[in-house]
Amino acid sequence: MENPRLSIIIPAKNEAAAISEVVRDIMSRYPHAEVIVVNDGSTDDTAKLAQEAGATVINHPHALGNGAAVKRGAREASGDTLVFLDGDGQHNPADIPRLLERLDQGFDMVVGARAGASSHANTGRLMANGVYNLVASMVTGQAIPDLTSGFRAAKAQKFRQYLYLLPNGFSYPTTITMAFMRSGYPVDFIDIKAAKRKGKSHIRPVRDGIRFLMIIFKIATLYAPLKLFLPASALFFLTGVGYYFFTYVTQGRFTNMSLLLFSAAVIVFLIGLISEQITSLNYKDAENLAGPRQGTSSAPPQIKATD
Missing domain, CATH: 1.10.287 (Helix Hairpins)
Structure with missing residues (x-):
């Protein structure tokens, strides 16, 4: 299919434990969708397993960061609608239709908001995300239940407007969410249940503690300095x-x-x-640079999940 209406993008780094299952699950539900795995310098069999499962694999020669993988996938995707989810098995592809349904109702981005303590990696991450959400809600004047979730769907044309603003690291969800809200694009949040990740976490306490403070500062300066x-x-x-x-x-x-x-x-x-x-x-x-992508249209996604 030369121009699929839906592109599903999976940034992955050393996710051999789960990537094959994730891709096969998506392919079974959306057999005509474009499934892209951006292999961010993995040192295991992530790329091989993803390709064997049926995904289009884009390889980074070395690790550039989660945000860099997301940007690469968004640039390479040919669908009018982009869905992003992690390759570690935390996000359930069965929730994708719920995201797309909200897009069809007029939202430009829909975020899968992790509901409950069990959907977070640990208590520290839960508390940190709570602070992010509180600060972002105060700055924007809108209730934001999960600012940092990597599971989301967005209109491709609008998402690409802000690629140059997105960082290469893990804070890309914060930036893109605030960018959409700053520009007046409607953003919605739906509750999801996130499973425990498969494989080793890439989170480091000291590094991510510093990142925590930087994101708090960035939330305010990005939206309303x-x-x-x-x-x-x-x-x-x-x-x-x-x-x-x-x-x-x-x-x-x-x-x-x-x-x-x-x-x-x-x-x-x-x-x-x-x-x-x-x-x-x-x-x-960003708004001036935005334009219709060649070979795509602005119509809502037509691909439906198969039973």
């Missing part, structure tokens, strides 16, 4: 006022520390203002 920089600026300013009052009462003068705090307030505010303008230009550029 002034919501982060304006309170920080106000804090510096109010601290400067308080310190000036203290020194005026006790010493009768204006000190260098007060001047430093006032200067910091102005600088932080200006950085936030410039960041806001850059963010707006980024999304404007």
Whole structure:
């Protein structure tokens, strides 16, 4: 089939324990869909097993990152609708029709939100995701039950608008979700049950602890920088006022520390203002660059799962 309506993309790195089962399950449900496995520098038989199961395999010569694999798959896919899921067996292909149904109802992206503690790898990950979701919900003003889920479906044309914004690492779901919301594209979340992964996890506590802090910062700066920089600026300013009052009462003068705090307030505010303008230009550029992909149409996906 030269131009399938549906492309299912699976980023995979050393997922030999599960990849064959995942691909076969998808192929049995969507025999006419384009199934792409992006092998991100695996050192096991991931690529071989995926190809034997019937998937189109794209190989990275060395590991570039989960986000890089997702971007490569999105570029190579020829379908009008893209579905992304992990190759470790956590995501159930039986949930794909539920994602596509919501797309047909007018949403541009639908995310499979992990429901319940059992759907998360461990308590630490559950707590971290809870903080992500809370911060993102506060910044956007919308309820976001799962910001970091890798199981999602999206309109291909709109998804490709933001490929240049997506990082090469594991935080790509955060970026693409916030990008869609920032641009006013409707995003929906449906509850899913995620199984325990098969094979070894790629999560590292120290590295991912640092990533946790970076994602929190990125959530705010990606969506609305002034919501982060304006309170920080106000804090510096109010601290400067308080310190000036203290020194005026006790010493009768204006000190260098007060001047430093006032200067910091102005600088932080200006950085936030410039960041806001850059963010707006980024999304404007994405919309200007977007165009219909040759050989595809904007009609909703027609492929249905087989029983």
